Amino acid sequence: MSGYNNILVAIDFSETTGQVIERAMEISSRYDTNLTLMHVVEYSPPMEFAGDLGMTSDWTIDENDLIKGSKKSLQKFAEKYKLSSSPQIVHLGTPKYEITQYAEEGSYDLIIVGSHGRHGLGRLLGSTADGILHHAHCDVLAVRIKE
């Protein structure tokens, strides 16, 4: 069986993302392949009925600003890990859908994502790893985060 050729790593900018990127770098170096870094800004567009609740346009967030800010953060993150030449992708939406769809379209053969397990924070944070596992059309490596 051939090795992995095209690896996508999900970056969430949490304190523990370093553990995920370090494992991803170790694997991509072993497979002699490039990494693509992907961050998804978790954001749902304003609900259509918001107007009925008396919300004004001050509530709306400029989606382009969100994307721009995250692109800068991802660029800095990549610099920190000497990965500036790696493709950097920022999408807006639901991480599990955006990541697995991007991986499928780009023919990635491995997605790497952090996993917090079931205890404590993991009950909330584990859902992205779960969702990616369910929806991915390729292999998924869940990196166990040490809290």
Next chain:
Amino acid sequence: MSGYNNILVAIDFSETTGQVIERAMEISSRYDTNLTLMHVVEYSPPMEFAGDLGMTSDWTIDENDLIKGSKKSLQKFAEKYKLSSSPQIVHLGTPKYEITQYAEEGSYDLIIVGSHGRHGLGRLLGSTADGILHHAHCDVLAVRIKE
């Protein structure tokens, strides 16, 4: 970050297990480490109240026979893939618990398991990969099964 040193692969004897073992062999060869093969016989001991339902002892299955049969199957499986020198473990119980507990006790740093995704059969079969992801204290590679 150092590479994986101790890899445990979950074998379920299904038609698609070949895809999992082939990926596991590719990875263990790349990391120059041994694989341990583990099979869990999914089995719950007879319920205590079975007698009340008029069930006779004919219903009980000898647990030792189950283990013995599975050990033979795992041995044959290992021979097929030229892995006879790899440790072969058979437990009786719930796969997610047995596998993650064995991995923790043996200081494994990677568990490899097949994943059927969410569609079709995967809704039923995916639960082992999910459960392992939740309970593992180490990294988990879910190998996407091509049906």
